[in-house]
Amino acid sequence: MLRIAIPNKGSLSETASTMLFEAGYTGRRDPRDLVVSDPANGVEFFYLRPRDIATYVGSGALDVGITGRDLLLDSHSTATEIASLDFGDSTFRFAGPAGRFSTLADLEGLRVATSYPGLVETFLAEHNVTVTLVTLDGAVESAVQLGVADAVADVVSTGSTLKKAGLEIFGPVILQSTAVLISSANENAGIATLLRRLQGVLVARQYVLMDYDITRAQLDAACELAPGIESPTVSNLHDPEWVAVRVMIPRKDMNNVMDSLYGLGARAILVTSIHNARL
Numbered sequence: 001m002l003r004i005a006i007p008n009k010g011s012l013s014e015t016a017s018t019m020l021f022e023a024g025y026t027g028r029r030d031p032r033d034l035v036v037s038d039p040a041n042g043v044e045f046f047y048l049r050p051r052d053i054a055t056y057v058g059s060g061a062l063d064v065g066i067t068g069r070d071l072l073l074d075s076h077s078t079a080t081e082i083a084s085l086d087f088g089d090s091t092f093r094f095a096g097p098a099g100r101f102s103t104l105a106d107l108e109g110l111r112v113a114t115s116y117p118g119l120v121e122t123f124l125a126e127h128n129v130t131v132t133l134v135t136l137d138g139a140v141e142s143a144v145q146l147g148v149a150d151a152v153a154d155v156v157s158t159g160s161t162l163k164k165a166g167l168e169i170f171g172p173v174i175l176q177s178t179a180v181l182i183s184s185a186n187e188n189a190g191i192a193t194l195l196r197r198l199q200g201v202l203v204a205r206q207y208v209l210m211d212y213d214i215t216r217a218q219l220d221a222a223c224e225l226a227p228g229i230e231s232p233t234v235s236n237l238h239d240p241e242w243v244a245v246r247v248m249i250p251r252k253d254m255n256n257v258m259d260s261l262y263g264l265g266a267r268a269i270l271v272t273s274i275h276n277a278r279l
């Protein structure tokens, strides 16, 4: 049985559960369930705080887990990142009152509030800057206004929380974070299956299938424009001058590729979603 830790609440929780559902696993029915067994798939899910997941997985109590890269590094756990899951993206940055700081060195000797002391301490040590860390549970942006810190180090997504608190980012990016799959040192054959299934879901989210008809004369140009993963599938049409092409395209490029193919003379361009994949 593979023991998997997943976030019980917070920013990563819903998408992590949806991905696992799309990968064919049974989710929890009651949001208060702490443990859900899925014997048909040989796994057991443990719903935990994302901040604690690296600790459980690093200790070997659980085999794998989904958490944020920032939370993994903050914990100093020995769990290792085995895949990036393409959601929960954020940046970890220093911020201070507008106009007060311009470089990291400006923080020397001052107070920095954060909920990620492990991450910030390591970063500052690597950059030879010494500060007094003020560790808070959340809402760290208020620490400056309330006078308990001179600057903050926190998760930035849209930047609107910082702006509302009259703060602005400065200094280098501490970390680009994303949701990640982490694993312990435990050997478990189920990990490879879980990884393949999650990668199938990622491909289905990141790519679409595109079909179009084009003249043989323009086929090479069209394939150059949209080369697909291995190579496009080309089928004969009744009209010997024309062929039908099927190819996978990154979802984000879909409209540009359609415009360019149309410009080359492609017609009947159809886009279909992919439900799941093994590449």
Ligand SMILES: Nc1ncnc2c1ncn2[C@@H]1O[C@H](COP(=O)(O)OP(=O)(O)OP(=O)(O)O)[C@@H](O)[C@H]1O
Binding pocket: 007, 009, 010, 011, 012, 050, 051, 067, 068, 069, 070, 071, 088, 089, 090, 138, 155, 156, 157, 158, 177, 178
């Ligand atoms: N806008 C965001 N705010 C907070 N965390 C975010 C955001 N976007 C992505 N994340 C990521 O989510 C993880 C934090 O999730 P966590 O559940 O611990 O905190 P949270 O979503 O702020 O919830 P809460 O503050 O209610 O505990 C981190 O990996 C962080 O990088």
Ligand SMILES: O=P(O)(O)OC[C@H]1O[C@H](OP(=O)(O)OP(=O)(O)O)[C@H](O)[C@@H]1O
Binding pocket: 137, 138, 139, 140, 141, 154, 155, 156, 157, 158, 159, 160, 161, 162
């Ligand atoms: O850049 P933004 O899009 O504004 O998002 C970033 C903010 O969101 C999170 O706070 P959260 O709501 O989780 O509260 P918390 O600080 O109490 O965790 C994070 O800690 C930042 O404060």
Ligand SMILES: [Mg+2]
Binding pocket: 138
């Ligand atoms: Mg939060």
